[in-house]
Amino acid sequence: MPENLFEQLPAIDKWLASETGISLTAEFARTEVVDVMREHLNEVREGISNGLTELPDFNSPEYAALIRSDLLRKKSPSLRRIINATGVIIHTNLGRAPLADEAIEAMVRIARGYSNLELDLVSGQRGSRYQHVESLLCRITGAESALVVNNCAASVVLALSTFASGHEVVISRGELVEIGGSFRIPEIISKSTANMVEVGTTNKTRIEDYAAALSSETRVLLSVHPSNYKIIGFSEKTDSRELATLAQQNELIFMQDLGSGALADIKTGVSVTEQLVQKSVADGADILTFSGDKLLGGPQSGIILGRTELIDAIKQNPLLRAFRIDKLSLAALVATLRLYLPPNDPAKKVPVLRMINEEEKSVDRRARNLLRQLRKIPGLTGTVVTDVSYGGGGALPMSEIPTSILRIEMAGMSAGGLARRLRETDPPVIVRVKKDFLIVDPRTVLPEDVNDLVRAFRQIAG
Template identity: 35%
Template sequence: MSADAAAPEEDPRRRIPRTDHLMADPAVARAAAAMGEKVVLGVVRAAQDRARRGEISPDEVTDAVLDALGTRTASSLRPVLNATGVVVHTNLGRAPLSPLAQQALLDAAGYTDVEFDLATGARSRRGAAARAALLAACPGAEDALIVNNGAAALALATTALAGTGEVVISRGELIEIGAGFRLPDLIASTGTRIREVGATNRTHLADYTRAIDGGAAAVLRIHASNYRITGFTSSVPVAELAGPCRDAGIPLIVDIGSGLFAPDPLLPDEPDLPSALADGADLVLASGDKLLGGPQAGILLGRADIIARLARHPLARAMRADKLALAAIEATLEGPTPPVLAYLRTDPSALRERTERLAARVGGEVVPHDGRVGGGGGAEVPISGWALALPAALAPLLRGGDPAIVGTVRDGRCLLDLRCIPEELDGTVAQTVAAALTEAQGKAD
């Protein structure tokens, strides 16, 4: 037997490039300087593991590392194109920011004068410019406060204004929102006691006044934004509640949820901040990332003395908005119409024309499709529009595309609604759909 025949076959895994050799590659080293050594080490080890499993050859490891680094993003969050027709889509990040608000985020990413007066060199009120923008947008408010989200605004308001006393709420407003989150549980967790009044479908002024006379610390109205009760119903307008609350010397808190700064004919049942204050609310709460069209934040507007009480409460520090949210809110309020409101007001005929052009390029059927506000706003209000109907099998391929496109699967079809996609990206949508169709055809063959 020859020596060559007796020699054992070399294990190909021994040829996998060593970690230090890969990290020394000039392109990999530049990536490590930009992204951080820990991130790049993870990419290197993932490529080595692929080679150990036999998915790639040892000679392909370096190229696999460079390819992965070339497509690596700053975070694991992937941008998506929202083709669902749901404008404020909670699972897709709610409100998309305007270009001006995006620029504000970049400008605020470094050191800023968020709590500093450049003229005097002294400490200043945090987020003064964002506060001023809120007050300019809602002149009926005496003061404003911004916290990190809508739930924080509600928790702070009830804790600071009612404490361990009773807050009065109609039974028809004991709301559960997404993921099983119940607002009554949030309020109760702060130590505030809830005094339920009325029935699920009907609450009268006398129900409130009995509770107020019984020693309530505050009255809370919560807009039933994500559902409707119809039929034999009754509720008490804010304007009617304001008098008894004022006579008893207790605050009337109104949580409108969605954050409209003016009545919108498209959403006639959706309350707005100025109207709630004009009707006598002492404090109004709203979310920044719904119909306001800005970043996640909790907006509190109302009487100066009440805002001062909230700002002094220890929870205010734990719930305060960061500099990025403050910058984006200011830019949203002072800039052009935010994308959320622009998408809601999309002309149906223009939407149909865009959808027909897409169909002419990739096939499919143009069908009527009602959009929705989403995010717990405009419950059951359809927004007339159109969608492109494609085979349902394309939905996962589009979600895995570049860019990812999220549509709606219904009745065995994948529906793509262009309402929330900027028109300049229609060509990108067409290319991604065409690629998905080709991939689906290849799998079928």
Template identity: 45%
Template sequence: MDTNTLLRSLPKVDELLKREDVAALDATHGRPLTLEALREALDATRAAVRAGEIVEVSADAIAADAVAWLALKARRSLRRVINATGIVVHTNLGRSPLAETAIEAVAEVARGYSTLEYDVPSGQRGSRHVHVEDLICRLTGAEAAMAVNNNASAVLLGLAALARRKEAIVSRGQLVEIGGSFRIPDIMRESGAKMVEIGTTNKTHLRDYKNAITSRTGLMLKVHTSNYRVVGFTEEVSLEDLVALGAEHGVPVFEDQGSGVLIDLARFGLPGEPTIGAAVAAGADLVSASGDKLLGGPQAGILAGKRDVIAKLKKHPLARAVRLDKMTLAALEVTLRLYLDERRLFAEVPTLRMLTMTQAKLERRARRLADAIVSACGEAFDVVTAADTSRAGGGALPMKDIPTTVVALAPHRGSATSLEERLRLGEPAVIARIKDDRLLLDPRTLREDEDPEVASALARAARA
């Protein structure tokens, strides 16, 4: 059959709409998207006919192409993945998963109306700050607090409110860059503060701060290097010494802690990170931290400090631009409440549960996962458990490899790289890592109910 005859035999859109499978698309996705899918499928068929790639036109094939096209277009861009990397606070995968009680709170306030800015006792307008302020103060010892949409916003707001058109003193060794090429000097510039660099990359002394203070100084900024360490011949000024110097000259001290820690993690064998409460106790006028890294809550920026300082921040025009929405506030409030009871905290907040998981439990989890994979996949892979390391991720605990036990797979057909790709392109996507030509699955970041899904995904990948 020649090309023109094949093209003339293409079914009309109206004819395709009468098919049962296409009618189901129409009912599910609506007429506009169904028509677009049919036209895309017809156009692809025409192109294939002209290229000599098909010798017979099939209405069934065109309808099937439309179904496939629409399924792809209808799939959400932001969707669940399974994290088998062992990186707990995985920035690219959404950082910290939430506690179930926090998820329930989000769903409740999203489903209907809420007390976001309504004071029930008085029947008057309220403030969205009240939902987390008392909790932050109780957990940190701060006089006042607020929360914004991330820690970068918290730093921006603090600098803008306290040092706009003034000088902000900061050590060169603390001019950090975080993910996405986001740099402290850039945010200082956007805040309207003039950055005054002091010291050197590896050493900054108290006298450097003292010599830089002028009548134009708005604040001294101390940035915790949460995503790297300068080691060796180094020196930095303690927060306590900065606070004493600030009090002597009437200059507020602002510490940006980055990761956001409310409890001492050293007792679990993890590196000791400065806590918000310790910075408040040391006398910092303002402390900022993330709510979605080591704290284990939603993306948020926490600001805690002196009452008069927080009052300035709340009144600043930027405060409205970076305020939290009702769903994030709901999740943050519930997460903070869990910190009032450590038994519930480590059982219910996934980030803390994963970071503090014992080696014995990890070994048991790895053996169960390995057994499930062998059961589902037969002899498609060499499957062993092996000692390896997890990471905290999210720019936190950069120098700490956390011991773990992984499931290591070597495919009998194809490479570990091709296996990783098939898992990544599956639904749901399973994100793993490769080491020494083996695919590694770390149970630290897998929920136990995800083990069967991982085994099924591997079985599908083995058949592909």
């Protein structure tokens, strides 16, 4: 009877006093062991209620090993290094841009001790954290002045709240985008306490539409990068130079959110529509915002470029303190930006650019080398075929990068089941599943991850 099974469940105190409990509490904190024991007892109670007719042997070595496994899993950090075998280069769910070695080393140097984050070493007086990065950004982009905050959405809110709070922001209906995490441009404009004025249509917005919407309340003309989509076919988009001219003629601010923030040309044959930051500066945008952790290849950050008097005004906004960049991200950003200065070649030094620019024949060679290792695993079969990688992360929308992938099958296991098992390895391996095949794209597998990738498949094969 179920009632008898409930009565046979061990009390926590007695279980702790057993050989199993004594062994576990010698290795783990008593509170940790108690929590896991209670979780197991609750699961068994639920099982009894659902028809379980026999209890497990709670004092067996096998059950002790099961509890120990759960304890070890709970002690491991939830934020972990993973292997990206998806072929999506700037993967938002996987942390976007992997950092260059120089950026990582810069973070470690600053993290180990104190720094002159806000100290002027010449005068000995308080300085500004922004001075460490401003001149670099201006040198690379040609902008008059620069400011960095903790992410791109913050940079948009900060700029709009500085220049358009209580007034109107004019934006094309075709640019009312939703970015990652269900954040929408209309909501961001609202949070900046500005009033949004929509112009044009989804597929066509002309300069005349902007001009017709101007009023005494207008303060900003806003252009936003279409994050994860592209309008094609019967469409028309107003050129940034036209918007800059209209803003200048009416003493308004033309603000352009570039999203990805490309500072260097993409060298592959892929059709790329990302406008370089340098071009937007030259076209006359008054304020530019973009991310530091997408095509730029740095840490999470939001970069604001613009005329000196406008950047100075933003620096006086009280919200800046809430959005300010931390010292480790700042160190990584400075180190990444230096890779864009001669004699460095960012296409070779910045990991995301290196992945995007890697030639297909190079990826194919790596795919075949990887397959030779994997074929030694019993039960695993695979082939190398051509496919496409993706920029991802709101970068290079609809741009497909020619690549070579591995299509893998493992005896007795579905593609979805194998993908799940790979997520359970250490480090977890993230792959794609397509038409009942497991897909591994070497383009996003870092060279130092290859051995761990092969070991993960070996562990699953047993």
